Amino acid sequence: MHELSITNQIVELCAERAGGARVTRVRLEIGRLSAVVPDAVRFCFDVCARNTVLEGASLEIVETPGRALCRDCNGEVVLAEPVGRCRCGSARLRIVAGEELRVREMELA
Numbered sequence: 001m002h003e004l005s006i007t008n009q010i011v012e013l014c015a016e017r018a019g020g021a022r023v024t025r026v027r028l029e030i031g032r033l034s035a036v037v038p039d040a041v042r043f044c045f046d047v048c049a050r051n052t053v054l055e056g057a058s059l060e061i062v063e064t065p066g067r068a069l070c071r072d073c074n075g076e077v078v079l080a081e082p083v084g085r086c087r088c089g090s091a092r093l094r095i096v097a098g099e100e101l102r103v104r105e106m107e108l109a
């Protein structure tokens with residue numbers, strides 16, 4: 001389960017940014033195409049946050065949809081997985097959103 005190490009990295013990053021202050025809320029953005037399962041992150045968060053300034057913090061996850069532009073007709077395609085096809089039939093897509101994994105907001109006590 002790679003979410004455990006990812007969640008650990010997120011917790012470390014937040015703790016670093018908080019600079020010793022207690023973190024009460026974290027809002028995370030996870031792209032649909034990032035191969036990170038939000039439920040798994042949620043599950044790991046409490047464990048990873050234990051004994052850090054994030055202990056007891058609430059976790060909010062915003063899922064951003066996958067979007068791509070067609071290289072042939074320049075149309076926009078909404079993706080649920082990293083591969084897909086445009087309405088024009090082309091599979092030559094350039095992914096423009098949905099691969100992100102970032103801390104969007106943090107609330108300190």
Ligand SMILES: [Zn+2]
Pocket residue numbers: 070071072073074075086087088089090
């Ligand atoms: Zn197209």
